[in-house]
Amino acid sequence: MQQRRNFSTYLLVCFLGALTVPAFAAPDEELLGKDKGYPVGTRANWFFDETVRVGSFSHIDQIFPHNRLSKAESPLPLAPAGGETKLEYRFENQKWTIDDFLSHQRVTGLLVIKDGAVLLERYQYDRKPSDRFISHSMAKSIVSLAVGMALAEGRITSLDDLISKYVPKLAGSAYGETTIRSALRMSSGVQFSEIYDGKDDLTRFVIARGRDGSISALRQFEAREAEQGTRFHYASSETVLLAVLLREVTGTTLSQYLTTRLWQPMGAEADATWTTTADGSEVALGNFNATLRDYGRLGMLLANDGAVGGKQVVPKDYLLDATDWRRQPAAFGPGKATPYFGYGYQFWLYPGEKRRFALLGVYGQSIFVDPELKLVMVVTAAAKNANVGKESFAFERGAVWRGIVSKYGSW
Template identity: 75%
Template sequence: MLRMAAGVKFTEVYDGNDDLARFTRIRVTQGSVAALKAFDARESAQGARFHYASSQTVALTVLLRAATGMSLSEYLTARLWQPMGAEADATWVRTRDGTEAGSGNFNAGLRDYGRLGILLANDGALDGKQIVPKDYLLEATDWHRQPDAFKPGIATPFFGYGYQFWTFPGEKRKFALLGVYGQSIFIDPGLKLVMVITAAAKNASVGKESFARERGALWRGVVAKYGSW
């Protein structure tokens, strides 16, 4: 599920009539577990291919609470948000059953998103303290360490996919956190370079307008200014 590769059939096109809309309706009325159980048709073997589905992040949200006894927000605050020196609280919107949205609806400020990006650019370390395990973060963000099905140009026509991170093509490790409607954090750990975008596109799929091309051109230009793509 970290690789979006559970193999469950699930459409997510943000048109109000897809499986995501159905999943959300069930989740609101019957709870998160009931919504997950409603999608039990398999379209591929587990781990065989990348297929983006917000339901898989919700499953991780439910799993984390069951394993730790903490909500996602509580876990984030103690393990990441406070140790990295965030200046504001950050929480998810909760559903009626008390579970965080998980797959989205995360509330944070621009500067704290920048702090998160800088932490990731420094391989999870801050002021000599390892906040995110380095080996895990390298595995999560380096496409060379992923199976072929998740590499750039194969998982999608451009990006690859690690453990909840989008990976860029090229030999040098670069990765991103990409949100719906274009919110994003781009990270180049070699250059210790971070770009945070909080502007919103008109379309959920930013490739439908110039937003994605402009965002990509800006990032490539900034990287080229200080190093090489």
Template identity: 55%
Template sequence: MPSSQKITVALLVVAFASSAGAAPDEDRLGRAKGYPLGTLGNFFYEESVRVGSFSAQGDIPGIKMNVLAPSVAPMVLSHSDSEPSIRWDVDHLKRLTVDDYLARQRIMGLLIIKDGVIQVERYQYERKPSQRFLSNSMTKSITSLAVGFALQEGKIASLDDPAERYAPKLTGTLYGGTTIRNLLRMSSGVRFTENYDGHDDLARFGRAAQREGVEAAAKLITEREAPQGTRFSYSSAETDILATVVHRATGMTLSEYLTPRLWQPIGAENSALWRADGTGMERAAGNFNATLRDYGRLGIVLASNGVRPDDPQQKQIVPREYLLDSTDWRRIPQAFQPGKATPYYGYGYQFWIFPGEKRRFALLGVYGQMMLIDPELKLVMVQAAVNATAKAGQTTLAKDADAFWRGVVRHYGSW
């Protein structure tokens, strides 16, 4: 067998490798039934259909998807000849491995890229590289990039304009009177409960938005707790309002707008799917679906400050200054810095910011979806997960993921 074929076979083995034993909670997650799809009503909450639903949301009956077409010149992702011996520590446990991480957590797919080369690619629960994984609130950062493009093109004149300037149907609502900048920082001051139990403001807002659109749903949220711009308070509705602003300012859906500006320029190999509401607009706070490798390609461009590193012309894709304003703790007010916005993370323009002197940031979604980026090391980690609870901090996932990421960073550099 030629050496090139041997390498290809070896890479396939690495790509489909998993932990030595069974993946966590396979039976509870639907293995006996072939990891079935859920329904429109239960796919987000019912764990027995979570694997199937989170890797094929577009196949759930009743869900409409908008499509972002792939690039005609995909970014080539090569594989390392061997998987690195990453080690990480958590609590009293020392020198844990990638296998240990997968054995401890409900990870469907894990991808680690260094300098544009795939170092680790693993799948569990019978998932495959060709499947599109639901990103949940990682999507918020993609919506933010749409705002950055609209600002660069003059479709949005200023981030300090109120949302209602571009979406007049929001006039008279609390969100309509909130500036785009404060929506980006989730600092509208509006009271909005988001605890993922199906009975909170998120569910109420979401049902109305699905039926009538975001502008109608905005009228349901009527209480302000603090002056806008003064504090961080996580609210998915604010991302949906941002999407409405972009839609009204550009006359396009987010998928139409971002396909030629983001998805194709980053070199996406496959189409992405984005769930739409009854009006045809994307549910922009979540519901974006792509392969793990295409998420990785996006991460590579973000780690390169908005440039595709394999482009000989080094054309700027994502507006550089907007991206830095979104992800650098030095550029954001104190109230939104790490340890202030939350006890751990800071919050930029719909991006999470790690504590520490060096610039590191994240796209995060409920149930354990993550893209973690270290621009200095050109290091990207993406995972698709099916955690037992929406909030990773309610299980060991948040602690393990942070410890594992720190181990990945230390393998290539220093924290």
């Protein structure tokens, strides 16, 4: 009888496991290193070499030194919605399911939350809930939140102040004579190329920063090709400029500043890490690392206009200024800043009457937020291209988000 009961339990476990583990192979498993256990790369190859991309993107804090943001003593619960919700979307004139999306694209983690309940949580390439996934440029939005907090605390007097007011070492330089607001909107007008080919200004900037420090690296870019505040031009250097500002006005690292102001108040269940440069400051333009669920908690905080448990964690007015395209000058609206997205304070803004926005990073990292529906979708990935607009990934991911939004509201 006991053997029969044990066997029945075994069958039940197998059945429940089959509900959460896709029966299909994830795309390009062997190319991405499955037979080698998805190895972690080195400082030289982790970003460009796709054979170590999965391992590196979920274990980058094994490669680089980092600061840590400690988890909350009492994590915010993420309640299950009561069985996985069926979610569908249309793409290329066909109807698809989430299983199809996972079989099509190099998604390492997918999480959908509505009203604080988990509708769906999936992992591929042997990733698991305890893994910390890299943010890439989603980190830029976190830097923006720190700016909003420093402003609310009076550490920054006005977003229209010049950076050099707070960072005298940048006085007389193009970036030093840029306003905080212009840096937030990536509208300094300073010439800077960022195309992820290993030969662009971003590469030159990263090398110079590692060798000479952030101030010296920022001062190497002096050609202003447009009047500041008049156009959006994506440049990771401008997020570093904000990080330098924050170090000056707070007197501490970004990780220390945000641990007690953001990470713990929002109820993180795990420590996060942030890769550091030679001087101990955070990379800032990327390289923040957190679990999928904690990215979900961050998305929920933003969906609730910066509040959790009745406490305002992120200043609401600042967050609205950062994420509402109507609050931006015309040049930064959807269809103007880019052919599709608008750009706020280090956030990507969706077109449409309803306020929706996203945190985006290269190779497919993303958090999508719909405040009205209290809906969040988190995607971590190891896509083929840094710019996922060069492949189907961006378009299918967008279709998935649109399908989920349409299930609960109108687009």
